[in-house]
Amino acid sequence: MAPNHNEILIAPSILSADFARLGAEVRAIDEMGADWIHVDVMDGHFVPNITIGPDVVKALRPHTKKVFDVHLMIAPADPYIEAFAKAGSDIITVHAEAGPHIHRSMQMIRSLGKQAGVTITPGTHESALEYLLDSVDLILVMTVNPGFGGQAFIHSQVEKIRRIRAMIGKRPIRLEVDGGVNPETAALVAAAGADTLVAGSAVFKGGTPDHYKTNIAAIRSAAGRARMP
Numbered sequence: 692m693a694p695n696h697n698e699i700l701i702a703p704s705i706l707s708a709d710f711a712r713l714g715a716e717v718r719a720i721d722e723m724g725a726d727w728i729h730v731d732v733m734d735g736h737f738v739p740n741i742t743i744g745p746d747v748v749k750a751l752r753p754h755t756k757k758v759f760d761v762h763l764m765i766a767p768a769d770p771y772i773e774a775f776a777k778a779g780s781d782i783i784t785v786h787a788e789a790g791p792h793i794h795r796s797m798q799m800i801r802s803l804g805k806q807a808g809v810t811i812t813p814g815t816h817e818s819a820l821e822y823l824l825d826s827v828d829l830i831l832v833m834t835v836n837p838g839f840g841g842q843a844f845i846h847s848q849v850e851k852i853r854r855i856r857a858m859i860g861k862r863p864i865r866l867e868v869d870g871g872v873n874p875e876t877a878a879l880v881a882a883a884g885a886d887t888l889v890a891g892s893a894v895f896k897g898g899t900p901d902h903y904k905t906n907i908a909a910i911r912s913a914a915g916r917a918r919m920p
C-alpha cells in the first residue's frame with residue numbers, strides 16, 4: 692500500500708441533495724459527519740448538465756463552517772474564479788481539460804487566498820499533473836465522466852490514483868476521488884492512496900439525516916480499514 696499519513700476526509704456532494712431544501716441539507720450533512728461540503732458547478736458546455744453558480748454558494752455559506760470544496764466543471768473557468776472565491780469557497784478545483792492555461796488558473800486561485808485544486812477526467816493521463824505539483828493544494832481524480840451523480844465507478848482509475856500518490860511524494864497535496872464512491876469503491880481508492888472521498892448518491896441515499904450519518908460512517912470506516920497496514 693502507498694504510504695499515506697493524511698486522515699481520510701469525506702466530502703458529500705450536494706448534487707444529490709434536495710435542491711429545494713439546500714440550506715437544511717448542508718446543515719444535516721455537517722451535523723452527520725461530513726468533513727467538507729463538495730459543490731458541483733456545471734455549465735452545460737464543459738459537461739452536459741447545469742447546476743449552481745456563485746450566488747448559491749454565497750447563500751449556503753452561513754449554513755456551515757465546514758470547508759466548501761468547489762468543483763468547477765466549467766469552461767472557461769478563469770472568468771468565474773474570483774466570484775466563487777468571494778462567495779465563500781475554500782478550495783476551488785478546475786479541470787485540466789477546461790482550458791489551455793491550467794497553471795494560470797492555479798496561480799489565480801492562490802492569489803485570491805484560496806486553496807487550488809486541479810482535476811482530470813477518466814480519459815486524461817496523470818502526466819497532465821506533472822508540472823502542476825508545486826502549484827496545487829489538491830488533486831482530484833474523477834472516477835466517472837463528470838456531469839451527473841449516480842454513475843458507475845470506472846475501475847481503470849484505481850491504478851491512476853496509485854501512480855498519482857507516488858507522484859505527490861511528500862508534498863502537502865490532498866488526493867481526492869469523485870464519482871461512484873460507495874463503501875466498496877472507497878476501500879479500493881483508499882488502498883491506492885486517496886485521502887479525500889467525494890460521495891453524492893451514497894451519502895444522500897435514504898433521504899434523512901439519520902441515513903446520512905450511517906452512510907458517511909460506512910464510507911469512512913471502509914476507507915479506514917482498507918488503508919490499514
Ligand code: DX5
Binds near residue numbers: 707836870872
Ligand atoms: C460528477 C460530480 C460528482 C458527483 C458524484 O460530475 O463531480 O461530485 O456528484 O456523485 P456520485 O457519488 O453519485 O457518483
Ligand code: ZN
Binds near residue numbers: 704730
Ligand atoms: Zn464533483
